Amino acid sequence: MPKLPPSEDSILRKIAQSARSSLLDQKRTGRLSLGIGDDAALFRPKPGHETILTCDWFLEGTHFLRAKHPPDAVGWKCLARAVSDVAAMGGTPRCFLLSLALPPSLAGQWLEDFLRGLKRASRKLQCILAGGDTTQRDKILINVTVVSEIRAGQAVLRSGAREGDVVYVSGILGEAELGLKFVLRGRLPVRGNDPYIRKHLYPEPRLELGRWLAEKKIATAMMDLSDGLSSDLARLCTASGVGARIDRESLAAVCVPLIANRKPERSLQLALHGGDDYELLFTASPRKLPNSPWQFKSLPISPVGVITSGSKKVVYNNHGRILPLSPHGWDPFKKEL
């Protein structure tokens, strides 16, 4: 029998099947009243909570390459990066919508591997597939909308940073960009044991840290580092109407070790401008948190600078020489993969 081309309904069935078990888990909690298969999904909001809404493109050729990025990593990352915006507000993910366009030739094995990675992320992040839209396209196009919740009034915005607040980041910066370079050079993760490649392919949004900072009312402003420190800190400063100074000495704590990347200047550049880390960038009063590197449940947290008065400028303090720090992170309108 000749192989029939896939139909929209047959692809939807495959996606629905993959979502089924996690859907049952969630249904038991009574929050998702209706999942895949109708005109829309139905979600029952938690009383006293606000709904956090965010969506993210994940496009072949712009954000990943079909020949270089394994399909299960595409599945993991399309959800994880959208959930990172939720971590950045202190919220808890509930469910997501998947919009997927793909060539009919990928509706078999590629789609199954993609759905496996997506399901792993969905379980890990406790964010279940509630619906979506599929269509045909020559390139793989993905858009993910995440619906999350937070107790009313508790969300941490970008706009709350005040003069004198310390600027913190979680984790190590530039790891994911280094991983991308390895992937582009063809070093695919045979056993997934390269930490840089792993961070690039399977980022883990800092949900627990974000929630803690929001619940304890510690962070005055917060966002996730998706485009790079120099670009994202400029956005936080603009939103808060403040400036910031990043200190070179402090950056040492968040740079990738020299062994991975032999030129020390290069580690600094990666920390300042490398994208895709999905770490948290936040500000807090110096009275609330240590002013030297510490750990939150084994995740390094490092002060890297300070919020300054209203100039909205971000500067870089290079051993006492103050230089402007221009946004040189990822901008899809300036560079592509």
Add this chain to the structure above:
Amino acid sequence: MPKLPPSEDSILRKIAQSARSSLLDQKRTGRLSLGIGDDAALFRPKPGHETILTCDWFLEGTHFLRAKHPPDAVGWKCLARAVSDVAAMGGTPRCFLLSLALPPSLAGQWLEDFLRGLKRASRKLQCILAGGDTTQRDKILINVTVVSEIRAGQAVLRSGAREGDVVYVSGILGEAELGLKFVLRGRLPVRGNDPYIRKHLYPEPRLELGRWLAEKKIATAMMDLSDGLSSDLARLCTASGVGARIDRESLAAVCVPLIANRKPERSLQLALHGGDDYELLFTASPRKLPNSPWQFKSLPISPVGVITSGSKKVVYNNHGRILPLSPHGWDPFKKEL
């Protein structure tokens, strides 16, 4: 001064500016606590209500053509067709997320015209822009997520149709497909006074009818007609575990008049398989609604057939000859624009 290429931030500013006035209106009602410009948007759900979540692709080359479809119609339609899924459940739209990818060369006039059409739809449908994501791409890619609400337990699903229910449709079927043909032949709406072109470019989701059918608990099952009656009715029947019979005599009431389309058989084919009408397809007990054409606030409502017992088959009654009615509506995996 040389013209600078657009940046992601400059495009976001343009979108945010266009959303601003409607955002202020909504903020006054206290439902959208935070709009464009942060990591995510914050929405305050109405107590006692469920949240309806739906998303829709609208892609250049698949769903519209840059050379044929005016940008303000692209803006109107990308929101209107997503809101149509909300009408199909009986809900009320609240806000939406816009994911937009476009070539830098369209970030000027095209984007402004697009946003004008989007804003018109946003006002008309009372659904405000809450956030989104932008990136660069050679083709225009759009994805819209609509967040809506309905009193808990009141949503009309696809799965409630029962044997003996009458099958109803709103409006006239096939008008939008006829309009598409005119547009493809180059007959652009100089003064927008061709009703078929208007229905293709600026569809109006049947929100008021949907809400009425849900509130009064009249419809047993409902969905919107986006792909064509033959495809969509088959989905409703599968979801409800029933069959349906469409009667040729009844279809006359929903066919486009012969004057627009001189072959009578062609009008019937358009009514059965034409896509993009965004009318409502619903079922109801014969005791609840008239069994002959009637009007809901000047919108024609027509019975076109009846729900039959559990075979899940849709058949077509051609003056007493019963034929299977296969789904021949729009399927992106079978045909493109």
